[in-house]
Amino acid sequence: MKMNELFETYHCDTQHMEQAIFASIFVLQNRMQTAGEKLQTQISMKQWLLLTMTACCPEPRTLTNVGNLMGCSRQNVKKLALALEKKGFVRLLLGRNNSVHIELTDKVKEYSNELSKRHSQSLKLLFADFSEDEIEQLFHFYSKLYAGMERVEKYAKESE
Numbered sequence: 001m002k003m004n005e006l007f008e009t010y011h012c013d014t015q016h017m018e019q020a021i022f023a024s025i026f027v028l029q030n031r032m033q034t035a036g037e038k039l040q041t042q043i044s045m046k047q048w049l050l051l052t053m054t055a056c057c058p059e060p061r062t063l064t065n066v067g068n069l070m071g072c073s074r075q076n077v078k079k080l081a082l083a084l085e086k087k088g089f090v091r092l093l094l095g096r097n098n099s100v101h102i103e104l105t106d107k108v109k110e111y112s113n114e115l116s117k118r119h120s121q122s123l124k125l126l127f128a129d130f131s132e133d134e135i136e137q138l139f140h141f142y143s144k145l146y147a148g149m150e151r152v153e154k155y156a157k158e159s160e
Contacts, residue, residue, distance in 0.1 A: 003027060039115070039118050039119075040118070043111075047080050049070060050066065050080045050084065051084065051090070051108055053069040055104060060095060060101055061103070062100060064077075064099070078100065089105055
């Protein structure tokens with residue numbers, strides 16, 4: 001069964017559509033990771049995400065702060081960062097109160113320049129069926145989805 005067939009099957013009521021959307025987020029993530037790792041072979045997609053979130057993270061760029069942006073633990077960020085440090089993409093520096101800071105190296109910029117055409121083409125292909133208005137709407141809907149995720153995280157924490 002293809003995903004479009006699954007969406008047709010689940011297009012019967014709100015609860016089924018919510019379930020289909022929820023499941024499809026994981027399927028899309030898996031497919032994007034698989035395709036992305038075929039397009040860029042030096043680092044994994046999770047390592048790429050760490051570099052991207054580190055570049056976007058306001059100072060201080062600690063393991064904790066980058067982890068918060070990525071939606072994962074400090075320990076997971078450290079594991080990814082250590083692998084990237086071995087490849088020369090980041091440096092890990094000890095900060096105040098035993099915090100560890102991530103510093104991007106020049107290799108990140110070189111790598112980004114090397115792959116910029118592939119990344120641009122990938123985004124163009126991914127969003128080819130969307131108008132500018134639809135992309136804006138999707139962007140807005142994703143912000144609502146993140147707000148919902150924060151409520152789920154709060155609920156999960158309260159349920160512990």
